[in-house]
Amino acid sequence: MSLDCFVAGPEQSVKEPLGVGGEDLHKWLFPLRFWYKMQGKPGGEENASNDFIEESFANIGATIMGRNMFGGHPGPWKRDNPWTGWWGKNPPYHHPVFVLTHHPREPLRLEGDNTFNFVTDGIESALEQAKRAAGAKDICLAGGASVANQYLKAGLVDRMDLSVSPFLLGAGERLFEGVTDLHGLELQRTVAAPDVTHYSFVRG
Amino acid sequence: MSLDCFVAGPEQSVKEPLGVGGEDLHKWLFPLRFWYKMQGKPGGEENASNDFIEESFANIGATIMGRNMFGGHPGPWKRDNPWTGWWGKNPPYHHPVFVLTHHPREPLRLEGDNTFNFVTDGIESALEQAKRAAGAKDICLAGGASVANQYLKAGLVDRMDLSVSPFLLGAGERLFEGVTDLHGLELQRTVAAPDVTHYSFVRG
Numbered sequence: 001m002s003l004d005c006f007v008a009g010p011e012q013s014v015k016e017p018l019g020v021g022g023e024d025l026h027k028w029l030f031p032l033r034f035w036y037k038m039q040g041k042p043g044g045e046e047n048a049s050n051d052f053i054e055e056s057f058a059n060i061g062a063t064i065m066g067r068n069m070f071g072g073h074p075g076p077w078k079r080d081n082p083w084t085g086w087w088g089k090n091p092p093y094h095h096p097v098f099v100l101t102h103h104p105r106e107p108l109r110l111e112g113d114n115t116f117n118f119v120t121d122g123i124e125s126a127l128e129q130a131k132r133a134a135g136a137k138d139i140c141l142a143g144g145a146s147v148a149n150q151y152l153k154a155g156l157v158d159r160m161d162l163s164v165s166p167f168l169l170g171a172g173e174r175l176f177e178g179v180t181d182l183h184g185l186e187l188q189r190t191v192a193a194p195d196v197t198h199y200s201f202v203r204g
Numbered sequence: 205m206s207l208d209c210f211v212a213g214p215e216q217s218v219k220e221p222l223g224v225g226g227e228d229l230h231k232w233l234f235p236l237r238f239w240y241k242m243q244g245k246p247g248g249e250e251n252a253s254n255d256f257i258e259e260s261f262a263n264i265g266a267t268i269m270g271r272n273m274f275g276g277h278p279g280p281w282k283r284d285n286p287w288t289g290w291w292g293k294n295p296p297y298h299h300p301v302f303v304l305t306h307h308p309r310e311p312l313r314l315e316g317d318n319t320f321n322f323v324t325d326g327i328e329s330a331l332e333q334a335k336r337a338a339g340a341k342d343i344c345l346a347g348g349a350s351v352a353n354q355y356l357k358a359g360l361v362d363r364m365d366l367s368v369s370p371f372l373l374g375a376g377e378r379l380f381e382g383v384t385d386l387h388g389l390e391l392q393r394t395v396a397a398p399d400v401t402h403y404s405f406v407r408g
Contacts, residue, residue, distance in 0.1 A: 003209075003366075003380065004209055004380040004383070005207075005208055005209060162207075166390075166391035166394075166403065166405070167385070167386060168380055168383060168384060168385055168386055169384075170380075170382075170383065170384025170385060171384065176207065176208040176372055176374075178374075179208070179372060179374065180372060180373075180374025180375065181371070181372055181374060182371060182372055186370075187370035187398075187399070190370075190396035190397075190398075190401050191396070192394035192395070192396040192401070193394075194391075194394075195391070197394050197396070197401060197403075199370065199401075201370070
């Protein structure tokens with residue numbers, strides 16, 4: 001997020017999925033080995049930020065995200081050529097993804113063990129389904145802000161990894177909006193890189 | 205500030221100057237040598253946070269603050285026994301302080317070279333007056349959020365030292381409210397202590 005807690009800028013669109021200025025939030029990520037690997041490329045920097053993010057995603061067996069993060073357009077799914085996500089034919093998840101939406105849709109199976117399941121009966125149902133899918137592994141709450149805030153408010157987050165980019169966005173999708181406390185999540189460690197600060201919170 | 209950018213909690217009052225939960229923002233400060241010294245006491249911890257805060261306040265020749273930080277009550281000053289601040293007979297400033305207010309008042313001279321000047325003609329005038337008073341020294345923009353945001357919006361801040369306490373307040377006085385960019389302030393360094401993260405921004 002930015003210093004002022006935005007995880008995406010304003011005016012999100014298919015052209016600018018992270019809104020105006022939002023991509024800059026992830027600038028620190030793009031040179032890293034973790035990011036290269038996600039694109040199936042060798043190389044990339046290995047540093048404290050890379051260690052942090054690799055550890056963050058080390059043991060994920062299922063992902064939960066909001067409809068806006070899955071993207072495309074608001075409202076009911078289109079019948080012809082429905083939106084299939086931002087990530088092409090072979091998305092980087094390689095495990096079941098649960099998309100919270102108000103609009104029912106059959107599961108979308110893509111290459112590389114990527115299945116997107118559309119959940120219309122709320123965050124607790126999505127969590128239960130993700131738990132069954134992940135087995136002994138962890139569940140990643142990928143975002144965006146709205147879904148993250150819903151889970152935080154409900155006290156359903158066991159660990160929160162936060163990377164703060166040192167600038168303001170001034171508008172957009174705000175993390176912690178309406179969230180008044182962390183329900184027992186306590187700071188475990190801080191990693192201060194030159195261009196980003198990483199925080200790891202765990203349930204105390 | 206808190207993770208969600210509040211520098212004071214809600215429901216500020218004479219009894220709770222920093223609002224509900226607001227004092228916890230400064231928990232990291234109370235054991236430090238810097239804080240002990242401010243109370244005229246010997247001792248206190250010397251650590252990375254103490255170095256940061258001592259450096260922050262090392263060369264201050266004048267302070268600017270808002271009426272709400274000076275405190276007491278909103279509206280015109282009372283004629284009998286007017287509010288003289290939170291800090292007793294000998295406040296910890298020991299230099300001229302400029303209080304931004306809509307209500308004119310004669311300067312208040314207290315012990316220990318503490319003079320509170322009440323400025324009714326805006327932030328630029330207060331800055332000019334503080335510059336003249338500080339001479340070659342720096343000016344501390346003490347707060348609260350409203351005055352800090354006004355100076356940030358106007359691009360009149362040359363350095364911003366930020367200490368982030370790792371919890372949420374959920375409501376209160378919000379830093380960066382309505383501030384959309386840092387006007388060239390760039391992160392110079394981050395100091396990650398276990399219970400607080402310090403950031404220093406300077407004009408690039």
